[in-house]
Amino acid sequence: MPHTDFTDADLLAYVDEQLPADQSSAIEAALRNSAEMRQRVTLLVRRRDQGGHSVGEIWRRNRLSCPSRSDLGSFLLGACDPDYEDYIEFHLQTIGCRICQANLEDLRSSQQDAPDRQRRRRRYFESSAGVLRSQRPS
Incomplete structure (x- = not known):
C-alpha cells in the first residue's frame, strides 16, 4: 500500500x-x-x-467504544448478554482493538494462574498459622 x-x-x-x-x-x-x-x-x-x-x-x-475490563472478564466467563457479547466479539475481531485484545489476554492468563495463587495463599496461611497461635496472649 x-x-x-x-x-x-x-x-x-x-x-x-x-x-x-x-x-x-x-x-x-x-x-x-x-x-x-x-x-x-x-x-x-x-x-x-x-x-x-x-x-x-x-x-x-x-x-x-471499548468494553471495560470487567465486561471483558464477563465475556471471558460467558456471562454477558448475548447482544453485548456479539459487540465485544466484533470489537475484538473485526475492529481489532489491540488494547482490548491485550486486556483479554491478560485476563485469560490471570485466570489460568488463579489455581496456583490459591495454593500459594493456602500454603502461606498454613505455614503461618502455628506462628500466629503461639503469639496469642494466654
Whole structure:
C-alpha cells in the first residue's frame, strides 16, 4: 500500500496504537521508507495536540467504544448478554482493538494462574498459622 493511501485517521490511529497489527506493520514500514510520511505524521500529531477536538477524536482518544475490563472478564466467563457479547466479539475481531485484545489476554492468563495463587495463599496461611497461635496472649 503506497504511503498516500493512508488516511489521516489511519495515521493517528497508528500513533495511538489502535490499529490491528497488520495495518500497523504496513504503516510502520511506510514510515521507515518515507521522510515525507514521517513529516505528515508529525504535523498531524502537532495539529491534534494543539486543540483539535472533534467528537470523533474525543471518542477515539478516550476509547469510548471499548468494553471495560470487567465486561471483558464477563465475556471471558460467558456471562454477558448475548447482544453485548456479539459487540465485544466484533470489537475484538473485526475492529481489532489491540488494547482490548491485550486486556483479554491478560485476563485469560490471570485466570489460568488463579489455581496456583490459591495454593500459594493456602500454603502461606498454613505455614503461618502455628506462628500466629503461639503469639496469642494466654
